[in-house]
Each structure stands twice: as structure tokens, then as C-alpha cells.
Amino acid sequence: MKWLPNTVYTLLLIIGFILVGYFYVDYTLQSPTRTQEIVVEIPPQSSVKTVGSILEKQKIIRDDRFFRYYAKWKGKTNIMAGSYAIGKDESIDGILTILTSGKENTTKVTIIEGSTAIDIAETLNKQIGTNKEEFLKEVNRTNGKFAFEKQIPVKPEIKYKLEGYLFPSTYQFHKEDSPQKIVDTMLSRFEKEMKELNVNTATTSEPNGKPLHELVTFASVLEREGQKKDELTKIAGVLENRMEKRMKLQVDASVVYAIQIDTGKKLTQVMKADYKYSSPYNTYQIQGFPPAPIGSPGANAYRAALSPEKHDYLYYVLKEDGTGYHDFTVTYQDHLKADQKAKARR
Structure with missing residues (x-):
């Protein structure tokens, strides 16, 4: 029976190692103390190992070395790409459930075609609580990350620098998203859409001879002026014909924009007296196009601006x-x- 004490000692040692290992693994998969929820972005086609690394870097778990094994043990390796909000008290099992559910903690925000910077600020404020003043301040930033931002003219009459470049679409935003992140997301979409239209945003002139800023301005006028998408190329042809003949464009939408950015009032109907409104944007008073876009044009308006219909x-x-x-x-x-x-x- 001399072997009994040694056997018991060995068993206790094994059990001790198992317990220590269990508590260590549990410790690594726990979250450091957090005081607020954290938004985590999971890129498409991320491996479980990559996800573990992301969670560790954002201090959602202490160590990622056992994360993939734990996820496999729990049968939750089908982690879906997306943006997720992880609560400050969420457990590792809760985190895995969130990441494999595909249910992003975002709010759908639709920016309609023709929206002005003021319109967008109001939409964001209403839907996700974005501060309007801070958003409009970001729209006027001078240190943007996109090359095309450097091509935008700096003139005193341009009230909102990125007016027109905030591409209209449906986005998924978090309530915590900063104005900078929102603007970057919309400009990234603009860059992507221009690429699909074979418009190189890195150059100052496009295939049709128009500088990028003029193209965006032209498209914005078409977007605000035309109600029917299949009519935009015909309207574009009218504006080009008037430009060639040195006629004033006389676009009502420019009057609406001019009054909105100066007074905050958005006209539902343009009256005869409004045509005399003094503004560098009022095409009843100026020659040619406004100095900057008057709203955010969609893809159809860009197509029309790039290929106006030929007629008289x-x-x-x-x-x-x-x-x-x-x-x-x-x-x-x-x-x-x-x-x-x-x-x-x-």
C-alpha cells in the first residue's frame, strides 16, 4: 500500500494543474474592467484567431491565445463581419453570441439624393444624436485624409467645403460615431462611386474636360433641379447650351440653396421676388454655375453631367x-x- 500516498499526491497534483489551467484560461478570456461599451469592427473574412487579436487590442479580453480554442469548444466559430457594440459587463459567452448573431448595433441612416450639408446634419442629429454644429465644423475641415479634398477651392463664398461630396446613400452608423468618422465614411463612399463611374478623383480634370469640383457642382444642380432620373441628361444638355450662348442658367434650385445657407429657411416654392436675392449661388444673378455644389448628387446625376444629351x-x-x-x-x-x-x- 506504499504506492497509495504517491498515487494520491500525483492525482492531487494533476487536479491542481487542471484547476490552475482552467482558472488561467478563464482569466485570459475575461475582460479588463471597463466603464463603457466598446464598438468593435470585424472585417470581412476574418479568422477566429484574427478576431481574438482584435478583441485583445481593444481590451475586451485580456489575452487572445485561447480565444479560438474556446470558440471552437463552444461551437461558435462562425463569426460574422460587422460593427458590434460590446457592453461593459458582457461575458465571453455573451460576446461570442453577439459576434455570431450578425445583428449589428447600428442605426440605419438614409441620406437622400440632393441633401445639403445642413439637411444631412439635421438627419444625423434626429436619428443618432450627432451634434449639428460639430458635424458642420467637420464638413469644413482643412486636414482631410482624401486626396480630392485638396482639390476643393478655398473661397470665402463657399460656406461648406465638403458640400456635394457627402455621397447620398443608406449607412449604418453608431450613436457614438464621431462627426469625423461619419464624414470619412461618406467621402469613402463618394470615392468608391466615382471609381465605378470611371472618374479619377486623384486628378484635377476628368475625361470630359471638367475639373472634379466643376463636375460635382454640375451634378448637384441637376440633382436638385430634375425630379425624373430619365430627364437629367436632357436638362444637362439645356444647361450646357445656355453656357455656350453665355445665357444665365436661371436654375430655381440655386435660389432655394442660396436662401437656405444664408437664412436657414428652405423654400417650398420660389417666388418672383426670390430671383433677385443677392448671392453668389443665385444663377438668376450670376453668370455660369455656382462656386460650389448645392447638394449631394447621386450616381444618375453624375452620369448626366458626364454625358449631357445633345439637342437645341x-x-x-x-x-x-x-x-x-x-x-x-x-x-x-x-x-x-x-x-x-x-x-x-x-
Whole structure:
């Protein structure tokens, strides 16, 4: 029976090692003390090992060396890409459940085509609580990360530097996202959309001869002026024809924008007196396009700006028949007749 004490000692030693190992692994997978939730970004096609490293770097777990083994033991290795909010008291099992659920802790924010910087600030404030003043301050930043930001003219009449470049789309934002992160996300989308349209944002001039800033401005006018996407190229042709003849563009949308950025008031209808409003954006008062975009154009407006329709039209007027389409005319006399018909339909 002399072997009994040695056997018991060996068993106790083994049990001790197992317990120490268990508590050590448990310790490494626990979170350091946190006072607030942490947003973690999981890139597409991330391995479980990579996810563990991300969690360690963001101090969500203490050590990542056992994370992948624990995830495999729990049968939760199908971690999905996305942006997730991890609560300050969340356990390792809770974290794995969040990461494998695919349910991101974000709010869907839709920025509609033609939105101005002021409109976007108000939308963000309403939906995720973004401070409007801080957002608009970021829109006027001077140290942007994108090369095309350096091409944007610096003029006193340009109130919001990144006006027009904040691409309209549906985004997933966190309530904690900073104005800088939001602006960077929207500019990244702008860069991606330009690439798909074969527009090189790193150069100062595009294939059609327009500098990037002029292209964005042209597209913004089309976006705000045209209600029907299949009419945008025709409207673009009218504006180019008027430019060639040194005629003022006389775009109502420019008047609406001019008054909005100066007074905060957004017109629902332009009155005759509004055409006399003094502003470098009012195309009834200035020659050519405004000095900067008057809203955020979508892809269709860019396509129209890049390829205006060739025709002889110099005028257009909304039909006022509920369709959103315009009547296009070559002469001023025919334009007046079309305008009278439209007024009769109101």
C-alpha cells in the first residue's frame, strides 16, 4: 500500500494543474474592467484567431491565445463581419453570441439624393444624436485624409467645403460615431462611386474636360433641379447650351440653396421676388454655375453631367401635371407658351 500516498499526491497534483489551467484560461478570456461599451469592427473574412487579436487590442479580453480554442469548444466559430457594440459587463459567452448573431448595433441612416450639408446634419442629429454644429465644423475641415479634398477651392463664398461630396446613400452608423468618422465614411463612399463611374478623383480634370469640383457642382444642380432620373441628361444638355450662348442658367434650385445657407429657411416654392436675392449661388444673378455644389448628387446625376444629351433646347418648365416631367423648348416664345399651359394646370 506504499504506492497509495504517491498515487494520491500525483492525482492531487494533476487536479491542481487542471484547476490552475482552467482558472488561467478563464482569466485570459475575461475582460479588463471597463466603464463603457466598446464598438468593435470585424472585417470581412476574418479568422477566429484574427478576431481574438482584435478583441485583445481593444481590451475586451485580456489575452487572445485561447480565444479560438474556446470558440471552437463552444461551437461558435462562425463569426460574422460587422460593427458590434460590446457592453461593459458582457461575458465571453455573451460576446461570442453577439459576434455570431450578425445583428449589428447600428442605426440605419438614409441620406437622400440632393441633401445639403445642413439637411444631412439635421438627419444625423434626429436619428443618432450627432451634434449639428460639430458635424458642420467637420464638413469644413482643412486636414482631410482624401486626396480630392485638396482639390476643393478655398473661397470665402463657399460656406461648406465638403458640400456635394457627402455621397447620398443608406449607412449604418453608431450613436457614438464621431462627426469625423461619419464624414470619412461618406467621402469613402463618394470615392468608391466615382471609381465605378470611371472618374479619377486623384486628378484635377476628368475625361470630359471638367475639373472634379466643376463636375460635382454640375451634378448637384441637376440633382436638385430634375425630379425624373430619365430627364437629367436632357436638362444637362439645356444647361450646357445656355453656357455656350453665355445665357444665365436661371436654375430655381440655386435660389432655394442660396436662401437656405444664408437664412436657414428652405423654400417650398420660389417666388418672383426670390430671383433677385443677392448671392453668389443665385444663377438668376450670376453668370455660369455656382462656386460650389448645392447638394449631394447621386450616381444618375453624375452620369448626366458626364454625358449631357445633345439637342437645341434652351428652356424647360415643369409641366405641373403631377408627373414631375418638364416641357422643353428652343425659343423664348415657345417657352412662354409652355409656361402658360403649366400655370393653367395648377
